[in-house]
Amino acid sequence: MGPSADAPLPTTPAAEAVRSLSRTGDADTGTVVWHRSDLRIADNPALAAAADDSDRILPLFVFDPGFHDERGAACDARIAFLHDCLRDLDRQYHDVDGAGLTYAHGDPIEVLGRFADAGWDVVASATPTGRYGRRRDERARERLGVRFVAGDGLVRDADRPREGWSDRVESWLAGDPFDWDPRSVAVDGVETGISPGRLADAYGIEPAKTRVPTGGRGPARERLRAFTDRIAEYPGSISSPVDALEGTSGLSPYLRFGCLSVREVHRHVDERAPDGRGKSMFVSRLFWNRHYTQKLLDWPGWLDRAVNPVYEGFNRDRHDPDLVAAWKRGETGFPMVDASMRCLRETGWLNFRMRALCASFYFHILQQPWKIGADHFYEHLIDGDPAINYTQWQSQCGLVGRPGLRLYDPRKQVRDQDPDGEFVTRWVPELDPLPAAHLDAPEKAPLAVQREVGIEIGEAYPYPVVDYEAAREEFRERYGAAYPAAAERLGDDAIARRASLSGGLDAASSIAADHGESDADVDGGPAQTDLDEF
Numbered sequence: 001m002g003p004s005a006d007a008p009l010p011t012t013p014a015a016e017a018v019r020s021l022s023r024t025g026d027a028d029t030g031t032v033v034w035h036r037s038d039l040r041i042a043d044n045p046a047l048a049a050a051a052d053d054s055d056r057i058l059p060l061f062v063f064d065p066g067f068h069d070e071r072g073a074a075c076d077a078r079i080a081f082l083h084d085c086l087r088d089l090d091r092q093y094h095d096v097d098g099a100g101l102t103y104a105h106g107d108p109i110e111v112l113g114r115f116a117d118a119g120w121d122v123v124a125s126a127t128p129t130g131r132y133g134r135r136r137d138e139r140a141r142e143r144l145g146v147r148f149v150a151g152d153g154l155v156r157d158a159d160r161p162r163e164g165w166s167d168r169v170e171s172w173l174a175g176d177p178f179d180w181d182p183r184s185v186a187v188d189g190v191e192t193g194i195s196p197g198r199l200a201d202a203y204g205i206e207p208a209k210t211r212v213p214t215g216g217r218g219p220a221r222e223r224l225r226a227f228t229d230r231i232a233e234y235p236g237s238i239s240s241p242v243d244a245l246e247g248t249s250g251l252s253p254y255l256r257f258g259c260l261s262v263r264e265v266h267r268h269v270d271e272r273a274p275d276g277r278g279k280s281m282f283v284s285r286l287f288w289n290r291h292y293t294q295k296l297l298d299w300p301g302w303l304d305r306a307v308n309p310v311y312e313g314f315n316r317d318r319h320d321p322d323l324v325a326a327w328k329r330g331e332t333g334f335p336m337v338d339a340s341m342r343c344l345r346e347t348g349w350l351n352f353r354m355r356a357l358c359a360s361f362y363f364h365i366l367q368q369p370w371k372i373g374a375d376h377f378y379e380h381l382i383d384g385d386p387a388i389n390y391t392q393w394q395s396q397c398g399l400v401g402r403p404g405l406r407l408y409d410p411r412k413q414v415r416d417q418d419p420d421g422e423f424v425t426r427w428v429p430e431l432d433p434l435p436a437a438h439l440d441a442p443e444k445a446p447l448a449v450q451r452e453v454g455i456e457i458g459e460a461y462p463y464p465v466v467d468y469e470a471a472r473e474e475f476r477e478r479y480g481a482a483y484p485a486a487a488e489r490l491g492d493d494a495i496a497r498r499a500s501l502s503g504g505l506d507a508a509s510s511i512a513a514d515h516g517e518s519d520a521d522v523d524g525g526p527a528q529t530d531l532d533e534f
């Protein structure tokens, strides 16, 4: 929704307010630190660079109407989480005796232009984004001379970014954090009348989700500490949606908004966690974070186009809004999918396997266009990260064209991951009366059982919206028919570069050379690669 007519928000700070910041003497102006998704003052490359260059800095966050009005893609709960993170960042600056964070509102180029016109330099951390963010950053660089400082471990400006990639990421992880000395700089601010609360009022932000964690560096550090203490249990907790709730780190929204850097998390775990499988599996997940983010850096089209052009438009001719709506509402008649989709909508979080299951079911079984599903995830996930969500969707759907289709059987997932039905009945309470043995396929529960427990499948809970086995077979045929051409396209240098495979261009050309040779299913199998496969 747009800003309310009662409380319209102007583009602010106004040019006069910025000019009034000028002081007499040597340090007339200084450097604006434009925070975007790096909401911390530690290990922050842009802030360290600004403090190095100037003795006066002004930390700034710009609320861009494009993210908050009807064009915005985030649910209100994610915006509220962002607001927590901003208030926390404001406190971090106050804690070092600074003036706090300056909040602005408007087109970032216009806002930053007012500072540039008054003689301020502007720096920001370089962050991979989609096309909108890229255009915005290009305009900021060209028109205003904004300097983007890299420091996130990703490989930039290399002809073959994937060559020696994991070694480079590893040495970045082992490196010292970016540092600055708050005593050597004045942290200034300007009153703008904007705050997260005012913004929330103006745009009618009303978070409707439950169990959403509190944003900010303090809660993030708490979580990191608690997780490190129980890291030995991590490997056994990843796959089940019940165990994962407490068993995985829960750090994703904090990493998404940069309350902690990936490097800080790595260092903490490296130094404090006991050696073992839990530690190595977790570290490999941090590499996955960088791996997918590198993909978006290498090609911004991941957000809206199939990475392999052969699969562009796949399933488009089958678009059925009723099927999409049933999937979104969690009313497909497949309990594990339905429980997961309702959990996503209500809490904004799902563990990896359930995200993968729902994406696979949507694309392979319902055979619906991938982007609508990916957008729905992106809207509802509190950790919704364009770099991971859309690239993961394309990988799970098989749009890259590499061998090994990731098909998950939703019934098997109930039997394997929720045999007592705890997760399913928590989110699909209408199935609660049914004995757990029938929760994988309620429609097959004998009528006598249904009568005895007082539930009628088809009334209380829907029959499956598709015939699973037939749909799966049909998809395999359709997908398989296009697969050799898709594999071959990976031999094309431009397509191989945008796919940004962990094995680089060589991996892409070897898939092209073997085209069509392998399309083995992964049925709930190893959907994430180990560290040594990078």
Ligand SMILES: Cc1cc2nc3c(=O)[nH]c(=O)nc-3n(C[C@H](O)[C@H](O)[C@H](O)COP(=O)(O)OP(=O)(O)OC[C@H]3O[C@@H](n4cnc5c(N)ncnc54)[C@H](O)[C@@H]3O)c2cc1C
Pocket (backbone or CB within 6 Å): 248, 249, 250, 251, 252, 253, 255, 256, 285, 286, 288, 289, 290, 292, 350, 351, 352, 353, 355, 356, 359, 377, 381, 383, 384, 385, 386, 388, 389, 390, 392, 393, 396, 528
């Ligand atoms: C279809 C789909 C969409 C996804 N969308 C997102 C998203 O928008 N944002 C997001 O952060 N993660 C996304 N993931 C990856 C993964 O599911 C989440 O990172 C994880 O469930 C978050 O919980 P956690 O922090 O407790 O994870 P942990 O298991 O504790 O992992 C620690 C961190 O490692 C990183 N990580 C873990 N798994 C992956 C992975 N498979 N790919 C990339 N990074 C990973 C995350 O930063 C995570 O916070 C998606 C996965 C799928 C299959």
